[in-house]
Amino acid sequence: MEKMMEKFDYAVIGSGPAAFMFVNGMKDSQKRIAVIDGGKFGGICPNAGCEPKIFLEGTVKTVLASRQLLGKGIETPATINWEDLMKRKKQIFNAYPDGSIKNFQANGATSIQETASFIDSHTLKVGDQKIWAEKIVIATGQKPNKLPIEGSELTISSNEVFNLDTLPKRITFIGGGFVSMELAVILNAAGAKVDIVEFADRPLMPFNPEHVKYVVEEMEQQGITFHFNHGISQVEKIGTEYQVTSQQGLVLKTDLVVDASGRVPNLDKLNLDKIGIKTDRGGIVVDGNLQTNMAGIYAAGDVVSKNPNVAPKLTSVAQFEGEYLSGYFQGITEKVIKYPVTATAAFTFPQIAQVGVNVDEARENPDYKVVDHQHMAEDDFFYTGTNDYNAQLSLVFDKTNRLVGASEVSQSAADDIDNFVHLIGLGLTRKDWADKYLPVFPALAYKLRYFA
Numbered sequence: 001m002e003k004m005m006e007k008f009d010y011a012v013i014g015s016g017p018a019a020f021m022f023v024n025g026m027k028d029s030q031k032r033i034a035v036i037d038g039g040k041f042g043g044i045c046p047n048a049g050c051e052p053k054i055f056l057e058g059t060v061k062t063v064l065a066s067r068q069l070l071g072k073g074i075e076t077p078a079t080i081n082w083e084d085l086m087k088r089k090k091q092i093f094n095a096y097p098d099g100s101i102k103n104f105q106a107n108g109a110t111s112i113q114e115t116a117s118f119i120d121s122h123t124l125k126v127g128d129q130k131i132w133a134e135k136i137v138i139a140t141g142q143k144p145n146k147l148p149i150e151g152s153e154l155t156i157s158s159n160e161v162f163n164l165d166t167l168p169k170r171i172t173f174i175g176g177g178f179v180s181m182e183l184a185v186i187l188n189a190a191g192a193k194v195d196i197v198e199f200a201d202r203p204l205m206p207f208n209p210e211h212v213k214y215v216v217e218e219m220e221q222q223g224i225t226f227h228f229n230h231g232i233s234q235v236e237k238i239g240t241e242y243q244v245t246s247q248q249g250l251v252l253k254t255d256l257v258v259d260a261s262g263r264v265p266n267l268d269k270l271n272l273d274k275i276g277i278k279t280d281r282g283g284i285v286v287d288g289n290l291q292t293n294m295a296g297i298y299a300a301g302d303v304v305s306k307n308p309n310v311a312p313k314l315t316s317v318a319q320f321e322g323e324y325l326s327g328y329f330q331g332i333t334e335k336v337i338k339y340p341v342t343a344t345a346a347f348t349f350p351q352i353a354q355v356g357v358n359v360d361e362a363r364e365n366p367d368y369k370v371v372d373h374q375h376m377a378e379d380d381f382f383y384t385g386t387n388d389y390n391a392q393l394s395l396v397f398d399k400t401n402r403l404v405g406a407s408e409v410s411q412s413a414a415d416d417i418d419n420f421v422h423l424i425g426l427g428l429t430r431k432d433w434a435d436k437y438l439p440v441f442p443a444l445a446y447k448l449r450y451f452a
């Protein structure tokens with residue numbers, strides 16, 4: 001006998017940061033909500049993304065900072081025991097999917113551990129059952145790109161890097177984006193010999209090129225080798241090792257190949273063609289209320305096709321969109337989504353971060369003035385305190401002397417840049433800030449008081 005079809009007010013496909021904030025915002029609405037995930041509950045961020053990455057980065061940062069102080073007061077620099085570090089990582093993060101399910105349930109939602117696909121605009125197939133929902137939110141995120149090259153099946157993705165119990169001696173990364181640069185620093189600091197092969201002439205494309213240069217120089221000093229202007233075209237297994245070849249003739253021998261050539265929207269299992277939902281290369285096409293071309297079907301998070309300069313594919317933006325939809329459905333807002341000033345950072349060593357108007361674009365535009373603070377360790381004793389000799393900060397001001405953009409490379413760039421987000425978002429001048437706030441001395445926010 002066929003099971004009764006369960007009915008919901010809302011069905012959310014995916015359980016990542018976008019879904020989490022949506023359900024959290026709906027918790028007092030008395031609506032019946034189903035959250036469906038075919039993978040690990042919680043999505044990429046806590047299972048194979050931001051959170052395990054920042055956990056590993058915490059240890060790596062300590063180790064690399066101690067190596068920089070060798071002969072300057074430190075005698076024996078710290079080293080990493082990869083096996084122990086991964087054991088700790090697993091102890092902390094393996095419990096996350098169950099915790100995420102409990103969280104959704106505590107907020108009144110029903111969790112369903114299945115892959116979902118559309119039957120019609122209100123009905124989903126979830127495993128061997130069907131569910132019906134008045135409105136559906138697609139929040140299926142992205143997955144690692146698999147390059148269409150010979151030997152692609154021999155490569156692993158960033159997902160598997162987070163489960164490497166033992167550390168290979170040599171690792172080659174395809175691509176020099178966020179994922180590759182952050183993981184390369186971690187694995188190299190742990191003792192692997194790392195090569196990065198990047199198609200373009202520099203890594204970390206969205207960031208200020210002048211500051212990216214310092215990240216590359218420091219990573220080279222740590223022992224990482226970059227190969228720019230090379231596109232990988234083949235991976236082979238020869239005996240116990242791998243051989244990676246580029247179209248331009250580079251040949252590398254290695255013990256592990258990580259395909260970090262980008263991330264693509266998770267669309268393939270949804271059966272979107274059947275019901276006619278519009279997509280493009282960036283993902284699902286939505287309007288200003290995050291509604292797709294089909295009434296009652298919405299999308300949020302990384303799966304949405306969006307302008308990366310306004311809404312980059314990040315956890316912060318996915319959460320903002322989930323929160324927006326919960327407000328929109330409850331009539332708290334009727335307006336179209338307006339993205340706030342959004343800061344981005346790559347957690348390399350040193351870190352690189354930016355917010356607002358791009359420094360390189362501002363240099364070309366007479367409406368802006370760029371103020372550069374270079375060699376900050378010599379100019380500012382807080383940076384000297386961390387021996388952060390490459391710390392560089394560039395600030396962009398408009399004609400009314402309001403801060404509109406900032407870029408920094410330093411060991412604390414992510415936190416430093418966060419000190420500028422509110423200044424830019426609230427449209428404050430340097431004087432407004434100085435008149436109204438006095439941060440702790442000597443601490444992070446204070447060191448920027450006299451730069452802004």
Ligand SMILES: Cc1cc2nc3c(=O)[nH]c(=O)nc-3n(C[C@H](O)[C@H](O)[C@H](O)COP(=O)(O)OP(=O)(O)OC[C@H]3O[C@@H](n4cnc5c(N)ncnc54)[C@H](O)[C@@H]3O)c2cc1C
Pocket residue numbers: 013014015016017018019036037038039040041042043044045048049050051053114115116117139140141142158179266269270300301302303313314315316318347
């Ligand atoms: C290595 C790495 C590091 C990162 N670091 C940062 C960082 O430091 N800061 C930052 O802001 N962002 C970071 N990100 C990006 C961040 O993880 C994403 O922006 C965020 O997770 C997107 O959230 P989401 O809710 O859109 O989707 P996701 O977190 O991707 O979750 C989507 C979920 O949908 C499920 N799903 C897919 N298809 C189906 C289907 N048909 N049926 C049922 N379930 C389905 C998947 O299993 C998955 O669990 C990082 C990403 C990676 C890979």
Ligand SMILES: NC(=O)c1ccc[n+]([C@@H]2O[C@H](COP(=O)([O-])OP(=O)(O)OC[C@H]3O[C@@H](n4cnc5c(N)ncnc54)[C@H](O)[C@@H]3O)[C@@H](O)[C@H]2O)c1
Pocket residue numbers: 147174175176177178179180182197198199200203204205230231232233260261262263312313314344345346347
């Ligand atoms: N700290 C953070 O906030 C953070 C960290 C990780 C990921 N993310 C998110 O995940 C997204 C995806 O990151 P990503 O690093 O996977 O992708 P990416 O698009 O940032 O970088 C991929 C790189 O691979 C290169 N590439 C592609 N094909 C190649 C080939 N055949 N040979 C050599 N190089 C090749 C591209 O030129 C590009 O530079 C980011 O844009 C960001 O939204 C954010």
